[in-house]
Amino acid sequence: MENFPVINMEKLNGEERRATMEMINDACENWGFFELVNHGIPHDLMDTMERLTKEHYKKSMEQRFKELVASKALEGVQVEITNMDWESTFFLRHLPVSNISEVPDLDDEYRKVMKEFAERLEKLAEDLLDLLCENLGLEKGYLKKAFYGSKGPNFGTKVSNYPPCPKPELIKGLRAHTDAGGIILLFQDDKVSGLQLLKDNQWIDVPPMRHSIVINLGDQLEVITNGKYKSVLHRVIAQTDGMRMSIASFYNPGNDAIIYPAPALVEKEAEEYPKFVFDDYMKLYAGLKFQAKEPRFEAMKALGGPIATA
Numbered sequence: 001m002e003n004f005p006v007i008n009m010e011k012l013n014g015e016e017r018r019a020t021m022e023m024i025n026d027a028c029e030n031w032g033f034f035e036l037v038n039h040g041i042p043h044d045l046m047d048t049m050e051r052l053t054k055e056h057y058k059k060s061m062e063q064r065f066k067e068l069v070a071s072k073a074l075e076g077v078q079v080e081i082t083n084m085d086w087e088s089t090f091f092l093r094h095l096p097v098s099n100i101s102e103v104p105d106l107d108d109e110y111r112k113v114m115k116e117f118a119e120r121l122e123k124l125a126e127d128l129l130d131l132l133c134e135n136l137g138l139e140k141g142y143l144k145k146a147f148y149g150s151k152g153p154n155f156g157t158k159v160s161n162y163p164p165c166p167k168p169e170l171i172k173g174l175r176a177h178t179d180a181g182g183i184i185l186l187f188q189d190d191k192v193s194g195l196q197l198l199k200d201n202q203w204i205d206v207p208p209m210r211h212s213i214v215i216n217l218g219d220q221l222e223v224i225t226n227g228k229y230k231s232v233l234h235r236v237i238a239q240t241d242g243m244r245m246s247i248a249s250f251y252n253p254g255n256d257a258i259i260y261p262a263p264a265l266v267e268k269e270a271e272e273y274p275k276f277v278f279d280d281y282m283k284l285y286a287g288l289k290f291q292a293k294e295p296r297f298e299a300m301k302a303l304g305g306p307i308a309t310a
Contacts, residue, residue, distance in 0.1 A: 001046060003273065004031075004034075004035065004204065004205075004206065004207055005026065005027035005031055005033070005034040005035065005177065006024060006034070006035045006037060006209070006212075006217060007020060007023055007024055007034050007035065007036050007037070007061055008020070008026070008037050009036055009037070009038045009039050009040065010038040010040050010128050011223050011231070012131075012246045016247045022041060023150070024119075024131055024132075024135060026134040027114055028132065028154040028217060028229040028231075029134070029219065029229060030199075030232055031197070031199060031232065032040065032229070032230050032232030033206060033214065033215065033217075033232060033234070033274055034195050034198065034205070034214075034217060035123075035206070035209060035212045035213070035214050035215070036102040036212060036213045036214075037209070037211070037212050039124055039212075039213050040120070041117070041120045041121070041124065041213065041246075042209045043111070044278065045116060045117060046117075046187060046211055047119070047179040047280050048113050048190075049113055049114070049117050049247065050111065050187075050245060051185065052081045052113055052114075053110075053159060053161075053247060054161075054243070054245060055168050055247055056105070056106065056107075056110055056216065057088065057160075057161045057243075057245075057251045059094070060105040061088045061090070061121065062163075064086075065088040065161075065163060066152050069236070071193055072084075074086075074167075074171065074263060075131075075167075077167055077170050077171065078170075079168045079170065080169075080171070081170060081171040082175070082196055084169045084171070085120045085171075085175060085218055085237070086162060086163070086165045086168075086172065086173050086202075086238040087160050087161070087173055087174055088160065088161045088162075088306055089158055089160045089161075089164050090103065090158075090159050091156060091157070091158050091159075092114065092118075092156060092157045092159070093154075093155075093156045093212075094115075094118045094122065094155045094156060094249075095122070095152055095153055095154060095155035095186065095305070096154070096157075096254070097140075100114060102113055102129065106241045116159070117157070117187075117247075118157060118249065121185050121249045121251075122155055122192055122212075122251065124185060124213065125155070125182075125183050125185055125249075125251035125270070126144055126156025126251075127239070128141075128215065129143040129144050129145070129147075129172075129182075129183060129251075130196065131228075132221070132229070134280070136225060136229075136262070136265065137264060137296065138262055138264060138267060140260060142262065143182075143221075143224065145259065145261070146224055146252070147182055147220075147252070147253040147254065147257055148253075148254060148257060149253060149257035149258075149281065150254065150256050150257060150276070151180070151254050151255075151256075152254055152255060153251060153252060153253060153254055153257075154181070154251075154253065154255065155249065155250065155251050155252070156249070156250055156252075157246050157249045158246075158247075158248045158249075158250070159246075159249060159250065160174075160240070160242070160245070160247075160248070161243060161245055161246075162174075162192075162194060162238060162243065162244040162245075162246065163243055164235060164238075164239060164240055164241050164242060164243065165238035165240060166240065166241065168237060168238040168239060168240060168260075170286050171238060172235055172236065172237065172238060173194055173235075173236030173238040173239075173244070174236035174285070174290075175235060175290045176198070176234065176235040176237055176290065177233065177234070177235070177252070177289050177290050178218070178219055178231040178233055178234075178293045179216065179217075179219065179231060180218055180219050180220040180233065180252075180281065180285040180289070181219070181250045181251070181252030181253070182218050182220045182221060182222070182250070182251050182252045182253055183221065183249070183251045184216045184217075184248055184249070184250050184251070184297070185213050185214075185215060185248075185249045185251070186213065186214040186215075186216070186246065186247070186248045186249075187213060187246075187247040188206075188208060188214060188246050188247070188264060189208055189243075189244045189245040189246065190208045190209060190211070190212075191208060191242065192208065192212040192239055192242035192243060192244035192245075193205055193206075193207070193208050193239075194236045194237045194238065194244050195214070195234065195235075195236055195246075196236075196237060197206065197216075197233065197234040198232060198233040198234070199232070201233070201307040206234075207215065209221055214222065216231075216232065216234065216251070217229055217230070217231050217232070218231050218252070219281070219285075219293055219296070219297075220229045220253055220259050220278065220281075222273070222293075223259050223260065223261060223274070223297070224260070224261060224262055225261070225262065225265055225267075226258060226261035226262065226265045226272060226273055227272055227273060229263060231293060241290075252278070253278040254278065255277075255278060255279040255282075256277060256278070256279065257277070257278045258274070258276070258277055258278075259276055259278050259281070260274070260275035260276075261273050261275075273297060274298075274301040274303075274304060275304065276300040276304075280300070281296070281300060284296055284299055284300070
């Protein structure tokens, strides 16, 4: 089995830059995922983020999850559950306008640390988009501009905890899907595994690694790169013991951003991928998240017709 791609970002600053850029390109073309180390986000900030997230789950989420499990009699299921996931989550929005101050049950320290962590991730996302531009032969800033729309990108965080599950063979932590958006930055538990991606028809573990950030590409980057880079199916397998933490931040196009293949990446033949308004795609995705992405792309083509770009 090939090794899961791990990118040491410090090597972008020296004589190994070219080889590191090639590793990033290979990961984008053949995996849709890679793991970053030495990414510039302070380890003590990550440690605080993890501690506060786990404390918040215990204080504000655990009882609610237990009540949900009891209400749906999930402990004793005998057949596979395909319409829900074994996860406890909440969502935060950072851009275009933050809602961190409005989310209930968060203490002030958690809000402050989450805000700082999100700001670091936002910068990392934009730096990564420029590295992708460089590898794709696009001008610097092309992808950020493509995501921008009229109010800037959407950037938000899904905070998830995956409690121990008595029947992991019958209920997934999170069912298989590709991500609808742009670029996803994941801070995951370094002890309890569970995240898997599909490569060459095999499910491969994304290895837990202390202080790393896992990157994966969403459907919008597949469209803009005209399929050179692909979004990849992934899932979370529930575990019988150990609580898995997942803090996934989504750097996505603005709602009114018009998404289409970069002209420089379209060969002479007809474009494979559609042109659409990002919010229209998200409305479609909301009902079809756990289905294949290709019919979503076809549906957007069918919706096609002229889109004003002025």
